Amino acid sequence: MSTALDNLRPDLSIIQQWVKPNSQVLDLGCGKGELLSFLKAEKSVRGYGLEISPEKITHCISNGINVIEQNLDSGLSNFKDNSIDTVIMAQALQAVQQPDVLVEEMLRIGNQAIVTFPNFGYWRTRLYLLLKGRMPMSESLPYNWYDTPNIHLCTFKDFEQLCHSKGIRILNKTVVDDQHNEHWSIGLWPSMLGETAVYHISR
Amino acid sequence: MPAQIPDDSVGIISPKIQRFDEPLTLRSGRVLESYELIYETYGELNADASNAILICHALSGDHHAAGYHSMEDKRPGWWDTCIGPGKAIDTNKFFVVCLNNLGGCSGSTGPTSINPETGKAYGPDFPIVAVRDWVRSQKRLADFLNIQQWAAVVGGSLGGMQVLRWSIQYPDRLRHALVIASAPKLSAQNIAFNEVARQAISKDPDFHQGRYMDHGVVPKTGLSQARMLGHLTYMSGDAMKEKFGRELKTEELSFSFNPEFQVESYLHYQGQKFSTQFDANTYLLMTKALDYFDPTVDHDGDLVKCLSQAQCKFFVTSFTTDWRFAPDRSEEIVNALMQADKDVSYACIESENGHDAFLLPIPRYLDVFSAYMSRVEADIPAITQAGGQ
Numbered sequence: 001m002s003t004a005l006d007n008l009r010p011d012l013s014i015i016q017q018w019v020k021p022n023s024q025v026l027d028l029g030c031g032k033g034e035l036l037s038f039l040k041a042e043k044s045v046r047g048y049g050l051e052i053s054p055e056k057i058t059h060c061i062s063n064g065i066n067v068i069e070q071n072l073d074s075g076l077s078n079f080k081d082n083s084i085d086t087v088i089m090a091q092a093l094q095a096v097q098q099p100d101v102l103v104e105e106m107l108r109i110g111n112q113a114i115v116t117f118p119n120f121g122y123w124r125t126r127l128y129l130l131l132k133g134r135m136p137m138s139e140s141l142p143y144n145w146y147d148t149p150n151i152h153l154c155t156f157k158d159f160e161q162l163c164h165s166k167g168i169r170i171l172n173k174t175v176v177d178d179q180h181n182e183h184w185s186i187g188l189w190p191s192m193l194g195e196t197a198v199y200h201i202s203r
Numbered sequence: 204m205p206a207q208i209p210d211d212s213v214g215i216i217s218p219k220i221q222r223f224d225e226p227l228t229l230r231s232g233r234v235l236e237s238y239e240l241i242y243e244t245y246g247e248l249n250a251d252a253s254n255a256i257l258i259c260h261a262l263s264g265d266h267h268a269a270g271y272h273s274m275e276d277k278r279p280g281w282w283d284t285c286i287g288p289g290k291a292i293d294t295n296k297f298f299v300v301c302l303n304n305l306g307g308c309s310g311s312t313g314p315t316s317i318n319p320e321t322g323k324a325y326g327p328d329f330p331i332v333a334v335r336d337w338v339r340s341q342k343r344l345a346d347f348l349n350i351q352q353w354a355a356v357v358g359g360s361l362g363g364m365q366v367l368r369w370s371i372q373y374p375d376r377l378r379h380a381l382v383i384a385s386a387p388k389l390s391a392q393n394i395a396f397n398e399v400a401r402q403a404i405s406k407d408p409d410f411h412q413g414r415y416m417d418h419g420v421v422p423k424t425g426l427s428q429a430r431m432l433g434h435l436t437y438m439s440g441d442a443m444k445e446k447f448g449r450e451l452k453t454e455e456l457s458f459s460f461n462p463e464f465q466v467e468s469y470l471h472y473q474g475q476k477f478s479t480q481f482d483a484n485t486y487l488l489m490t491k492a493l494d495y496f497d498p499t500v501d502h503d504g505d506l507v508k509c510l511s512q513a514q515c516k517f518f519v520t521s522f523t524t525d526w527r528f529a530p531d532r533s534e535e536i537v538n539a540l541m542q543a544d545k546d547v548s549y550a551c552i553e554s555e556n557g558h559d560a561f562l563l564p565i566p567r568y569l570d571v572f573s574a575y576m577s578r579v580e581a582d583i584p585a586i587t588q589a590g591g592q
């Protein structure tokens with residue numbers, strides 16, 4: 001594959017496989033616009049990113065990415081039903097106030113959605129809690145319990161339970177390890193060995 | 204007065220005046236047979252005239268956006284914070300044009316100009332001009348300057364409305380539209396503020412139905428009141444608290460109706476200064492242009508349909524404490540642009556300065572504005588080398 005793909009954060013390189021060329025995307029919490037840049041350049045995808053960090057917004061603008069300053073916790077009522085092909089939210093689910101509502105909103109606006117989040121059932125996280133008796137901290141979860149933006153951490157099973165209760169279909173799912181790589185061994189016991197969950201969902 | 208011209212200033216600037224003899228039919232149906240536009244330019248136009256930026260001014264603005272007219276000037280042009288070498292609108296890269304709009308009182312044809320039919324000043328007979336009329340006259344200036352396509356059209360407040368109008372009126376004549384602290388149309392509250400201002404002016408005994416020039420007077424009291432009202436709506440409550448609090452001019456209360464609080468004397472000063480510099484008929488006319496602006500009138504009131512005609516890319520900015528042109532008004536524009544599948548970016552800048560913020564050097568504002576302008580620069584087509592020299 002191209003070097004552009006090699007430079008992409010691994011969970012994003014998985015996401016991009018599920019986005020159709022020439023389609024439209026909405027990227028919730030788009031950061032510096034890495035994914036949108038890639039999708040624009042490689043797949044002629046059109047779209048918008050929502051972001052609240054002033055620095056990241058300026059970064060997106062410098063890179064020619066359409067970025068809208070909008071807080072996900074204020075809702076997405078400004079987007080119409082079925083107005084976007086794919087709504088993406090990478091590593092933001094755990095930081096929003098109402099993840100369940102937001103996932104439903106993503107599927108109201110988009111024909112399909114892609115969600116990634118840190119798996120709280122990852123073996124290192126489980127071991128940390130078991131051995132230390134304290135809220136787990138790691139490279140991907142670097143915060144103390146009292147100052148973390150990650151207020152709604154969940155495991156794979158939790159997320160799948162949410163999808164089930166909302167009647168949401170899981171089209172694809174995969175996991176990446178702490179190096180953000182997909183590896184065959186993770187597939188043996190994903191809820192334990194996968195550090196980051198990547199779900200492709202629809203109604 | 205500047206002791207010396209700062210390095211990041213465009214320096215001493217001389218305005219130019221251009222006369223247009225082709226009649227301009229206005230939105231009202233009335234016709235201006237001929238008119239003059241006064242304008243300034245900063246920076247150098249490149250060989251294929253592709254680096255030009257148009258600045259559209261707001262209610263009380265004019266063509267003097269940057270630099271100084273002389274070493275005696277107390278302050279530079281109204282948007283000097285954003286226009287100059289190395290600034291957000293970098294005059295090392297762009298050729299910047301700013302004009303006084305028709306109906307103005309700073310040198311373009313307006314109520315204080317001589318009406319060729321009567322040999323006297325137009326006064327209240329000057330036709331009410333609409334935003335679309337300004338944009339048509341600006342397009343004629345672009346034609347005169349041989350600018351086929353603006354790299355960007357930029358404006359705040361009423362200036363932002365002109366930018367929106369440009370994007371749908373001459374879609375192929377601009378690549379980028381920067382709409383700052385603006386709205387797709389005024390709210391009832393905004394129109395109400397304008398009407399109070401107009402009443403203050405027209406009820407001044409010196410107004411004489413707008414023919415005050417014939418009487419050798421100026422409706423200073425009314426104009427001053429209009430400006431005071433305007434001014435306080437451009438500030439946020441917090442900014443006023445910060446700037447004035449309840450501070451008194453004197454040691455203690457005088458139990459009279461004279462201005463005693465600092466905020467009162469500030470407003471008086473602003474009002475009085477304005478009333479000696481600005482024409483009352485122009486003020487009435489500019490507020491009407493604001494009230495009338497609604498680009499959706501030709502599109503079933505549908506902003507999405509309206510903005511679908513645009514071909515340019517958009518950058519929209521608002522300021523958190525601006526309640527005259529609040530962030531949600533900018534977001535109406537942004538949402539319509541997204542629904543119309545247009546390229547748009549939006550930033551809502553944290554600021555305590557209300558509507559005034561768009562003229563102030565707020566670091567985040569200047570950062571994101573500069574970042575967008577770097578995109579505008581990147582979209583300047585490489586100069587096509589024609590055969591020969």
